[in-house]
Amino acid sequence: MALDASIGIGAESDYGTAATALTGYEGKSDSWKVSREFIESVGFRAGLQTARADRRTIINMGGEGELELDLLDVGAGDVLRAVFDKHTATDAGGKTTHVLETGVYSGAPSWTAQMVRPTVEGTRVAYKHIGCVATEFTLTADLKGAVGLKVGFDFQDVSHTKVPAQILAPVYPASARAYDWTRTALTLKRAGVSAPVDASKLEIKADLGLKTDRRFLRGSSLKRKPVRAAVPTFEGSFEGEFTDATLPLYEAFLAGEILGLTIDLAGLTPGTSMRWEFPAIQLTGESPEASVDDVTAMKLPFRVLDPGDGSPAMRVTYVEPSATPPAPPSGG
Structure with a gap:
């Protein structure tokens, strides 16, 4: 393991204008x-x-990358801003409450991602x-460890340097x-009433519907900023035991009912929390499955839908301690 490797992201003022500060993440x-890609010319020639x-x-075709991390109860605001269309932050009582929502248009900024890769000799090279x-x-989320988040990015260009003064220090x-x-x-809600589910595994997947290959005859190979060109899709699934209490969920699947889903995460850092809200999901499967060496299990894949009343299809409320203001200059 390269102990001095690091990854950080920082919001850009304009698409393709490198950020000057980075939030560090433990990728x-x-x-x-x-x-x-290569343009090749071949024709008849003696x-x-x-x-x-x-x-x-x-x-230069740009590229792609992923930021894979364990969700922390402090410091996850920027990576969440990257994937949601709307973001507001309110400071009160020493806490910052981030509210992130899906919307019609993406208001998320573009980002600079700096990946530092040390050489075998210990030279730090920043990409x-x-x-x-x-x-x-x-x-x-499952019973094996921490709650995980993986974000896929498209990027316009990349440069690298091994000059220490040109490498940004990520802030953790x-x-x-x-x-x-x-x-x-x-917590599931069926007709407004909580429906219990003993889930042992959860997954939410999102495709944000962006067009990334926006290149034009403009004297440059660099692409324009991706824009939404398709309907975003949000899907998920949870797995658990098949019980008397979860039988109605199978019946809800057969009937095509619309349910509500809430995921609550309680932080160990005092006052921290995270809530994911989906007011309209529809189960897309499936039948319970008996086993010769385990209890009967039930997997419930679902699709996240637009509730149709103007509220977001997905909302995250993330509460963390307010950032500590920088120390005043010496003598100030």
């Missing part, structure tokens, strides 16, 4: 890959053996990906704890 993988070296032009826009995300929260399965609770 679990490095999947930031640049893409190049003595031609194969494509000529002077007939190939390399084209700065500009014009990063979130295109998809996955939320997971002074203290934070990971949300885990012991403090994660699911």
Whole structure:
């Protein structure tokens, strides 16, 4: 493991304009890959053996990357802002309450993502990906550990440097704890009444419906900022035991009923919490499954829908301690 590797993201003032400050995240993988294509010219030519070296032009196609992390009860505001269309933050009583919602148009900023990869000799090389826009995300929770979030990004361009003065230092929260399965609770509502479900595994997947290949005849290979071009899709599933109390959920699936889903996460840092709200979901399966060596299990995939009353299809409320103001200058 490269102990000095790091990943951080910072909001850009304009698409493709590198950020000057980064929020650090404890990424679990490095999947930031640049893409190049070649334009090749081949035609009849005496003595031609194969494509000529002077007939190939390399084209910058940007690239893609993922930020995979455990959700912390402090410091997750920026990565959540990246995937939601709307964001508001309110400071009161020493706490910041972030409200993030889906919407018709994406108001999420673009980001600069800096991935620092140390060489074997210990030289830190920073790869700065500009014009990063979130295109998809996955939320997971199970009985194996922390609640996880994986966000997929498209980026416009990347540069690298090993000059220490040009490498931005990511800022981490002074203290934070990971949300885990012991403090994660699911609540389903059927016709406004809570429907119990003993789920042992949860997954939410989102495709944000963005068009990323916006290139034009403008004297540059760099793409324009991705825009929404398709209907976003939000899907999920949870698994658990098949009980007398969950039998009505199978019946709700057969009837095509619309249910409500809430996911509550309680933080270990005092005063922290996170709530995911889905006012309209529809179960898309499936029959319970008996086993010769375990209890009868039930998997319930679902689709998140627009409730149709103007409220968001998905809302996250994230409460964390307010950021500590910077210390005044010496002598100030």
